[in-house]
Amino acid sequence: MKILKLFIIIIILITNFTKGNSNESKDNLVNKISKNIRCLICQGQSIYDSQSDFSISMRLVIKKKLEEGLTEKEIYDFLKDKYGQWITYEPEFNKKTFILWIMPILLFIIGGAILFNRLFVKKY
Amino acid sequence: MLANQIGYYSLILGLISSIIIIPISLKNYPQNNETINRKIISLSFFQFFFVLVSFIGLVFSFINSDFGNETVYNNSHTTKPLFYKISGTWGNHEGSLLLWLLVLTFFIFLFLVKSKSQPKKYRILTLLFQQIIIIGFFIFVLKTSNPFNYLFPTPKEGLGLNPILQDPALAIHPPILYLGFVGSSVVFSSSLAAVVQGYISKSWANHIKIWILISWFFLTIGILLGSIWAYYELGWGGFWFWDPVENVSLMPWLSLTALLHCILVLEKKTILTSWTITLSISTFVLSVSGTFLVRSGILNSVHTFANDPERGLFILFFLFFLIFLALIVFFVFHKNGNHETVKINFLSKETSILINNWFMMYFLSVVLIGTLYPIFLEVLTNEKISVGPPFYNKLILPFLVPFLIFMTFVPYLRWIKSEYNKIKIDIILLFILSFIVSFLLFKQFGFESLMISILIPFTFYLFLITAKDLLSKNKKNFSQKVSHFGFSFLVLSILLNSIFSSEIIINLKEGETFSFQGGAIKFHSLEENNGKNYKSIIGNFEIYDDKNQSIKLMPELRIYNQPSIVTSEADIKTTLFYDKFLVMNSVKNNEYFNVRYQLKSFMIWIWISTLILALGGFLSFTKRLYEK
Numbered sequence: 233m234k235i236l237k238l239f240i241i242i243i244i245l246i247t248n249f250t251k252g253n254s255n256e257s258k259d260n261l262v263n264k265i266s267k268n269i270r271c272l273i274c275q276g277q278s279i280y281d282s283q284s285d286f287s288i289s290m291r292l293v294i295k296k297k298l299e300e301g302l303t304e305k306e307i308y309d310f311l312k313d314k315y316g317q318w319i320t321y322e323p324e325f326n327k328k329t330f331i332l333w334i335m336p337i338l339l340f341i342i343g344g345a346i347l348f349n350r351l352f353v354k355k356y
Numbered sequence: 357m358l359a360n361q362i363g364y365y366s367l368i369l370g371l372i373s374s375i376i377i378i379p380i381s382l383k384n385y386p387q388n389n390e391t392i393n394r395k396i397i398s399l400s401f402f403q404f405f406f407v408l409v410s411f412i413g414l415v416f417s418f419i420n421s422d423f424g425n426e427t428v429y430n431n432s433h434t435t436k437p438l439f440y441k442i443s444g445t446w447g448n449h450e451g452s453l454l455l456w457l458l459v460l461t462f463f464i465f466l467f468l469v470k471s472k473s474q475p476k477k478y479r480i481l482t483l484l485f486q487q488i489i490i491i492g493f494f495i496f497v498l499k500t501s502n503p504f505n506y507l508f509p510t511p512k513e514g515l516g517l518n519p520i521l522q523d524p525a526l527a528i529h530p531p532i533l534y535l536g537f538v539g540s541s542v543v544f545s546s547s548l549a550a551v552v553q554g555y556i557s558k559s560w561a562n563h564i565k566i567w568i569l570i571s572w573f574f575l576t577i578g579i580l581l582g583s584i585w586a587y588y589e590l591g592w593g594g595f596w597f598w599d600p601v602e603n604v605s606l607m608p609w610l611s612l613t614a615l616l617h618c619i620l621v622l623e624k625k626t627i628l629t630s631w632t633i634t635l636s637i638s639t640f641v642l643s644v645s646g647t648f649l650v651r652s653g654i655l656n657s658v659h660t661f662a663n664d665p666e667r668g669l670f671i672l673f674f675l676f677f678l679i680f681l682a683l684i685v686f687f688v689f690h691k692n693g694n695h696e697t698v699k700i701n702f703l704s705k706e707t708s709i710l711i712n713n714w715f716m717m718y719f720l721s722v723v724l725i726g727t728l729y730p731i732f733l734e735v736l737t738n739e740k741i742s743v744g745p746p747f748y749n750k751l752i753l754p755f756l757v758p759f760l761i762f763m764t765f766v767p768y769l770r771w772i773k774s775e776y777n778k779i780k781i782d783i784i785l786l787f788i789l790s791f792i793v794s795f796l797l798f799k800q801f802g803f804e805s806l807m808i809s810i811l812i813p814f815t816f817y818l819f820l821i822t823a824k825d826l827l828s829k830n831k832k833n834f835s836q837k838v839s840h841f842g843f844s845f846l847v848l849s850i851l852l853n854s855i856f857s858s859e860i861i862i863n864l865k866e867g868e869t870f871s872f873q874g875g876a877i878k879f880h881s882l883e884e885n886n887g888k889n890y891k892s893i894i895g896n897f898e899i900y901d902d903k904n905q906s907i908k909l910m911p912e913l914r915i916y917n918q919p920s921i922v923t924s925e926a927d928i929k930t931t932l933f934y935d936k937f938l939v940m941n942s943v944k945n946n947e948y949f950n951v952r953y954q955l956k957s958f959m960i961w962i963w964i965s966t967l968i969l970a971l972g973g974f975l976s977f978t979k980r981l982y983e984k
Contacts, residue, residue, distance in 0.1 A: 270742050333751075339721045
């Protein structure tokens with residue numbers, strides 16, 4: 233129990249002071265966003281990884297949008313509006329993709345239920 | 357030309373061997389003698405021999421640059437270094453399938469020779485199932501991907517091998533990976549044979565474990581090599597991109613890792629039989645689906661080099677056939693009643709292995725669904741989505757926390773039943789220590805991601821626990837301890853790498869210096885150089901750190917002549933604590949170069965820890981050979 237208490241205290245400490253640390257520099261933010269944006273003319277590369285003209289100009293667009301004061305999320309939305317869902321590596325949660333997000337977790341729960349049944353319920 | 361002819365006819369002889377082996381085996385099967393007809397083993401050897409001759413024929417065609425052969429023409433060039441002429445043999449679709457066949461026939465021959473202590477009928481059935489797979493691949497190679505097609509008139513020069521494939525790590529990556537994939541086919545055939553014979557038992561588990569270990573070891577090393585290659589050759593400084601083709605090699609690995617744990621239970625007690633068979637089947641099916649997805653060109657991936665719909669369709673058909681066959685065998689022959697009805701105690705090793713499997717299956721389902729869902733969505737609704745790193749991070753990282761915690765308990769559980777052991781004081785001390793260390797890290801650096809902040813202390817804890825076990829005097833289950841230590845070390849290295857790595861991207865021209873917080877990059881000069889089949893521009897850079905010490909880095913831009921492709925070769929200085937990674941790219945119509953400098957922390961430990969992980973499997977394997 234003591235360990236549990238200690239654990240909870242530490243977790244709270246950790247979460248508290250990670251919050252104060254979201255001041256990333258602009259370049260880092262550009263890189264972070266670039267990693268989640270697909271280069272549309274390449275084979276499976278992000279615009280961060282690719283050196284194509286498309287990627288270079290996209291990185292400039294992101295930088296410009298950040299300077300205009302858009303947030304990270306607004307930039308993703310802007311790009312998705314312009315180029316469609318294909319451009320982002322993080323699929324939205326909507327009625328076409330909820331299976332994608334929910335299914336693994338559902339399988340995990342079902343697996344857990346089978347395991348629980350095998351260990352505790354099944355009679356011999 | 358001659359080598360080409362010999363190769364082709366030898367391949368056909370290989371197929372004919374299959375056709376002869378099957379009736380002889382069927383005739384031998386019901387006979388009551390204890391041993392397999394010697395003819396079968398000789399034929400199996402000849403089959404391997406024919407495919408080997410065929411393969412060597414192709415290698416010779418490549419070495420001699422025989423452009424009358426279409427495969428050589430498409431993938432080789434006279435100016436290519438000899439080493440890459442040879443590795444070019446399997447660096448393409450046709451050749452890589454021939455390699456599949458070579459390993460398939462070699463493994464089944466090895467299986468026959470090494471399984472003498474096993475029941476005869478089981479051995480023959482394994483051979484038969486394996487021959488079905490082999491015939492499938494023979495037809496596939498001969499019909500859709502013949503490596504010995506003629507070209508007439510003979511072209512003077514070949515088209516060359518994609519330069520990014522001209523690399524030592526990638527030269528040996530496919531063969532190693534295939535050893536893993538094909539090893540799982542032996543496990544597949546053998547488990548089907550064992551089901552038919554009602555032979556799913558402790559002794560079967562004991563015997564097939566060695567094949568599981570072989571596959572697992574090679575698959576692990578194969579994935580590692582691919583990852584190392586991506587790190588320095590694709591030139592971005594990452595080592596895992598959650599690219600579909602990478603995922604496709606990870607899926608059989610996850611399934612096989614689950615099977616490897618599961619077989620340990622079956623070795624001790626006849627339980628979990630259906631589950632073991634399911635995993636044996638799924639591992640191989642995932643390996644073949646991987647080949648299908650990569651070769652059919654369905655996946656949009658950086659690794660897709662060859663694709664052709666006809667090939668895709670064939671593999672898809674073959675895949676469904678294999679699944680269908682496996683299901684029929686499973687439902688007709690498998691009797692669930694013949695295993696021991698033992699209650700599994702909650703605090704036993706069996707439970708821990710089941711929990712391991714539970715998580716492995718979860719990780720597998722995330723990767724599987726993440727890879728396949730976009731394909732299905734596009735077919736059904738014509739809508740394209742991309743599933744990339746953010747998806748996998750979100751679904752995998754949170755589940756890693758309980759998985760790591762659970763792994764710390766494992767060494768303290770015994771088979772059948774464990775009592776609540778008095779929890780030892782040093783374990784608590786390690787627990788506190790790992791939190792203190794993590795806390796100091798946070799205090800010093802502060803991380804942005806909550807998930808990583810939570811993962812760090814638990815990973816540290818698991819690392820300390822597994823290190824303690826590894827160093828303990830008790831050498832029981834030593835190979836397991838090595839692998840578990842390797843795994844925790846790997847997770848730790850990946851986490852530290854993701855936290856501490858930093859990078860600078862700038863445009864520089866010759867003679868310029870860029871200063872940043874804690875150092876400077878100086879672009880001294882450019883020089884030109886001529887390689888055997890490329891020209892290169894080498895940049896002379898000097899990187900200063902905060903103590904004003906400097907190192908030289910010389911990234912390269914290579915302009916290959918055939919095919920004419922520009923690649924950028926990173927220059928990497930590796931030390932124990934970090935890699936200094938520098939890559940440059942030309943900016944169009946400009947004297948400036950786009951320079952990307954990265955400080956990658958603990959990079960070398962990611963490779964070393966994966967090697968340790970694989971080493972555990974290797975130790976377990978050699979120990980068994982030694983005991984026999």
